[in-house]
Amino acid sequence: MEEELPVVLVHRRPSATFVIPLKARLQAHFRVLDPCDSADDSHTFLARHGRSVRALLCASLAPLPADTLELLPSLELVVISTAGIDHVDLRFCRRRGITVTNASAALAEDAADHAVALLIDVLRRITAADRFVRAGSWPVKGEYPLGSKLRGKRVGIVGLGTIGSGIVKRLAALGCIISYTSRSKKPTVPFAYIGNVVELASNSDALIVCCPLTQGTHHIISEEVMRALGKGGVVVNVGRGALIDEERMVELLVRGELGGAGLDVFENEPDVPKELLELDHVILTPHSAVTTPESFRAVEDLIVDNFIAFFSNKPLLSVVQL
Amino acid sequence: MEEELPVVLVHRRPSATFVIPLKARLQAHFRVLDPCDSADDSHTFLARHGRSVRALLCASLAPLPADTLELLPSLELVVISTAGIDHVDLRFCRRRGITVTNASAALAEDAADHAVALLIDVLRRITAADRFVRAGSWPVKGEYPLGSKLRGKRVGIVGLGTIGSGIVKRLAALGCIISYTSRSKKPTVPFAYIGNVVELASNSDALIVCCPLTQGTHHIISEEVMRALGKGGVVVNVGRGALIDEERMVELLVRGELGGAGLDVFENEPDVPKELLELDHVILTPHSAVTTPESFRAVEDLIVDNFIAFFSNKPLLSVVQL
Numbered sequence: 001m002e003e004e005l006p007v008v009l010v011h012r013r014p015s016a017t018f019v020i021p022l023k024a025r026l027q028a029h030f031r032v033l034d035p036c037d038s039a040d041d042s043h044t045f046l047a048r049h050g051r052s053v054r055a056l057l058c059a060s061l062a063p064l065p066a067d068t069l070e071l072l073p074s075l076e077l078v079v080i081s082t083a084g085i086d087h088v089d090l091r092f093c094r095r096r097g098i099t100v101t102n103a104s105a106a107l108a109e110d111a112a113d114h115a116v117a118l119l120i121d122v123l124r125r126i127t128a129a130d131r132f133v134r135a136g137s138w139p140v141k142g143e144y145p146l147g148s149k150l151r152g153k154r155v156g157i158v159g160l161g162t163i164g165s166g167i168v169k170r171l172a173a174l175g176c177i178i179s180y181t182s183r184s185k186k187p188t189v190p191f192a193y194i195g196n197v198v199e200l201a202s203n204s205d206a207l208i209v210c211c212p213l214t215q216g217t218h219h220i221i222s223e224e225v226m227r228a229l230g231k232g233g234v235v236v237n238v239g240r241g242a243l244i245d246e247e248r249m250v251e252l253l254v255r256g257e258l259g260g261a262g263l264d265v266f267e268n269e270p271d272v273p274k275e276l277l278e279l280d281h282v283i284l285t286p287h288s289a290v291t292t293p294e295s296f297r298a299v300e301d302l303i304v305d306n307f308i309a310f311f312s313n314k315p316l317l318s319v320v321q322l
Numbered sequence: 323m324e325e326e327l328p329v330v331l332v333h334r335r336p337s338a339t340f341v342i343p344l345k346a347r348l349q350a351h352f353r354v355l356d357p358c359d360s361a362d363d364s365h366t367f368l369a370r371h372g373r374s375v376r377a378l379l380c381a382s383l384a385p386l387p388a389d390t391l392e393l394l395p396s397l398e399l400v401v402i403s404t405a406g407i408d409h410v411d412l413r414f415c416r417r418r419g420i421t422v423t424n425a426s427a428a429l430a431e432d433a434a435d436h437a438v439a440l441l442i443d444v445l446r447r448i449t450a451a452d453r454f455v456r457a458g459s460w461p462v463k464g465e466y467p468l469g470s471k472l473r474g475k476r477v478g479i480v481g482l483g484t485i486g487s488g489i490v491k492r493l494a495a496l497g498c499i500i501s502y503t504s505r506s507k508k509p510t511v512p513f514a515y516i517g518n519v520v521e522l523a524s525n526s527d528a529l530i531v532c533c534p535l536t537q538g539t540h541h542i543i544s545e546e547v548m549r550a551l552g553k554g555g556v557v558v559n560v561g562r563g564a565l566i567d568e569e570r571m572v573e574l575l576v577r578g579e580l581g582g583a584g585l586d587v588f589e590n591e592p593d594v595p596k597e598l599l600e601l602d603h604v605i606l607t608p609h610s611a612v613t614t615p616e617s618f619r620a621v622e623d624l625i626v627d628n629f630i631a632f633f634s635n636k637p638l639l640s641v642v643q644l
Contacts, residue, residue, distance in 0.1 A: 110446075113472045113496060117442040124432075124614070126439055126607055127449045133606040134599045138592040144608045149616035150435045173495035174435060270460040277456045284455040285448055286466045292446070294471035 005031040006311040009049065011068070012036065012059035022081075022300045026057070029308060046071040055310055057081065057303065064088040069096070077316075079306050081299060083107045083163065083290060084240055085320055086213035094322040101306045101318045104162040106298035107290040112166030114289035115208050115238045116174070118262025119155070121283045122234050123148045123206070128280045151175030156204035158197065158220065159211025159239065160186055167208055179203060182211075197221070201228035206236065213240035223248040232259045238289045241267035250275050253282060264289045327353040328633040331371065333390070334358065334381035344403075344622045348379070351630060368393040377632055379403065379625065386410040391418070399638075401628050403621060405429045405485065405612060406562055407642055408535035416644040423628045423640045426484040428620035429612040434488030436611035437530050437560045438496070440584025441477070443605045444556050445470045445528070450602045473497030478526035480519065480542065481533025481561065482508060489530055501525060504533075519543070523550035528558065535562035545570040554581045560611045563589040572597050575604060586611045 008030040010023070026032050033053070035045040050071040058064050059081045066089045069075065075098055080088060083104040093100050121127050124147040132144055155171055157164045157180040168178050168191060179192035181200045186193070194200040197220055201207055207229060211217050221235060221244040229235065235258065237244055246267040252258035253276070260281035266272050269287055276282055302318055309316050330352040332345070348354050355375070357367040372393040380386050381403045388411045391397065397420055402410060405426040415422050443449050446469040454466055477493055479486045479502040490500050490513060501514035503522045508515070516522040519542055523529055529551060533539050543557060543566040551557065557580065559566055568589040574580035575598070582603035588594050591609055598604055624640060631638050 109473050109497065110471060113442055114446060114448075117439060117446060117448055120435055120439040121443065121448060124436060124439060124610075126436075126443060126605065127452050129607040129610055130449050130605050133594055133608050136599075138594065138608045142592075144610050144613070146613050146615050146618075147610065149432060149614040151431050152616070170492075170495045173492045175431065270464070272455055272460065277458075283448065283452050285451040286455050286460045288446075288451055288466050288469065291466070291468050292471040293468050294474070296468075 005029065006055070006307075007031045007033060007053055008307055009046075009053040009056045009072070010034040010036075010059055011056055011062055011064055013062045022059075022303060025300060025304050026307065029304065030311075043071070055079070055307060057307075058088055061087050066092040069093070069098075077101070077306075077310050079303055080320075081303060083111065084213065086240055086242075090214075090320075090322055099316065100320040100322060101302075101316055102320050103299045103302055103318065105318050106302045107295050108162040108166045110290040110292050110295045111163045111210065111238050112170055114264060114285070115163070115167050115210060115236055115262075116170045118236045118238070118264065118283050118285070119171075119206060119208065119234065120150060120174075122236070122260040122262045122281065123150060123153065125281075127283050131280070152177065153205045154179070154203060156180065156194070156200040156207045157191075158200070158207055158209045158243075159217075160189065161211065163210045163238065164208075167210060197225050198228045201225045201233070202230075204229060205232065206234040209235065209237040209239045209243050211239055211243065213242055218242055219245040221245065221249070223252070226252050226258050229258065231257050234260045234262070236262040238264045241265040241269060246273065253279055327351065328377070328629075329353045329355060329375055330629055331368075331375040331378045331394070332356040332358075332381055333378055333384055333386055335384045344381075344625060347622060347626050348629070351626065352633075365393070377401070377629060379629075380410055383409050388414040391415070391420075399423070399628075399632050401625055402642075403625060405433065406535065408562055408564075412536070412642075412644055421638065422642040422644060423624075423638055424642050425621045425624055425640065427640050428624045429617050430484040430488045432612040432614050432617045433485045433532065433560050434492055436586060436607070437485070437489050437532060437558055437584075438492045440558045440560070440586065440605055440607070441493075441528060441530065441556065442472060442496075444558070444582040444584045444603065445472060445475070447603070449605050453602075474499065475527045476501070476525060478502065478516070478522040478529045479513075480522070480529055480531045480565075481539075482511065483533065485532045485560065486530075489532060519547050520550045523547045523555070524552075526551060527554065528556040531557065531559040531561045531565050533561055533565065535564055540564055541567040543567065543571070545574070548574050548580050551580065553579050556582045556584070558584040560586045563587040563591060568595065575601055 014036050033049050035042050038045050052074050053072050054074050055077045057079050069092050078100045080102040085102050129144050153176050155176045160180045160182040179194050250273045262283045264285045306316050336358050355371050357364050360367050375394050376396050377399040379401050391414050400422045402424040407424050451466050475498050477498045482502045482504040501516050572595045584605045586607045628639050
């Protein structure tokens with residue numbers, strides 16, 4: 001009987017723990033080919049099993065480059081388990097007509113919550129204040145330096161997709177004034193669209209970066225953008241590290257030419273520029289914007305439902321526009 | 323000419339820096355009697371000037387007990403510069419028919435922002451994650467332990483006044499399920515009213531404490547309430563330290579019988595129980611929920627406008643119901 005089930009190939013790093021509960025759920029519907037069950041190395045495994053595979057799960061952030069995809073000539077669907085999609089060669093997929101789905105829909109709320117928390121934290125200096133209290137400075141030094149109010153702050157959203165839309169809903173409740181940039185103006189959105197990122201920055205007190213990382217968005221937050229934001233300005237990044245020119249950002253933060261930063265992602269994770277570790281006006285979290293058990297279950301639902309839809313010729317749930 | 327101006331007496335600690343810019347603004351309208359301008363001690367100053375004073379500014383958190391108020395037999399108005407009012411003998415004021423105003427209206431947004439930030443921070447472990455990154459643990463230990471999602475969390479609000487109302491507006495945008503307790507059910511509020519605090523706690527994943535501290539609310543968050551909240555439960559306090567039985571809370575947190583806490587206020591400020599300084603699942607801020615320059619300006623506006631209204635027999639702006 002097992003031979004009759006449709007085949008789902010798993011692409012993952014051996015260390016990824018994420019896939020384990022999901023695997024059992026997939027096995028209820030599919031024959032799951034997992035290189036980690038095999039003694040073969042990944043290349044040999046794919047060369048042996050890949051020719052007939054139509055559907056692939058790209059689990060966690062394991063890179064999926066063209067030379068891996070070349071081993072899968074029958075591939076029609078790549079289901080990505082994350083919101084970010086920059087670890088998959090999307091140009092190859094587009095050229096070969098491979099459909100790609102991602103997990104933004106299931107992760108957007110966590111990412112939006114995290115982005116808003118980082119913004120409040122930087123403006124109100126919450127993590128820095130916690131350090132102040134834990135260091136025993138309150139009885140010694142007295143009042144903690146003033147933070148800055150949320151209401152009335154002009155916040156520019158870089159990327160108004162699923163995550164960005166969740167962020168603006170939250171910021172509206174905080175009384176922030178919102179504008180955004182995106183690939184195109186969204187006709188139904190009641191906020192100001194500013195196509196040019198430098199212009200967006202010069203009209204903002206804070207930027208929240210939540211667009212996909214592509215060739216077009218690499219270092220979209222350039223030195224020029226950060227200088228336009230100015231020395232009181234704050235950058236929050238819940239997208240990908242390489243959306244920001246990190247080296248320039250660190251220089252500007254160290255020199256006090258940028259006001260602060262809330263960073264969940266970095267260019268060379270898990271390495272964080274050591275200068276940042278000493279700064280009081282930055283918050284650093286370890287790419288944890290979307291790590292809640294509730295969201296992991298929602299991601300699993302989305303992945304399973306996408307494969308079921310694919311093999312029963314029904315519409316997929318979270319197709320990425322390539 | 324100066325003799326003609328109405329008199330405002332300032333009651334403050336000599337160390338309070340808060341009153342300085344405000345004093346200049348008050349002096350544009352009033353003759354300001356400030357004990358800090360005098361060589362007399364506070365008691366002598368009041369005994370000399372207090373008999374005819376009708377209006378008093380209680381600046382910062384300087385206590386205003388009955389024996390000080392006794393020195394002011396003509397007093398009709400106490401303008402409190404803070405949201406909290408527990409440092410003033412309100413029973414004396416009620417008995418003597420003295421009107422009291424406070425500054426909740428100007429500080430509510432900051433307090434609400436801070437409360438929500440503390441809740442997200444505890445649930446998503448943001449400050450703890452920042453410590454993890456700064457300690458260099460990310461490359462060594464890998465993924466950071468999972469936090470908890472905001473959407474769907476049941477949050478109980480203890481005190482639905484100006485600050486509590488601001489909090490629920492923000493929590494609604496985060497997808498939390500809200501119920502509240504208050505002196506009475508608010509007919510226009512669309513959330514569940516639960517009169518009994520233990521019952522509220524047993525129906526909540528988190529409690530946010532933002533009611534005034536009075537004799538009736540002292541230790542309103544008792545051990546029984548915290549046990550009803552349970553070992554996964556979170557307490558956030560932006561009200562006053564003594565609203566929580568701090569000693570019991572510390573014990574429960576240390577034993578893992580309470581899930582976490584976000585605390586801006588403490589029973590013996592600026593002293594914080596030393597056990598809390600070591601805990602990873604608490605956030606500690608130094609009574610800084612309402613310290614932004616924007617709010618300080620709004621408080622000054624409210625204070626000046628209240629005195630102007632009083633001396634021109636117009637309605638006061640922020641009267642406390644005694």
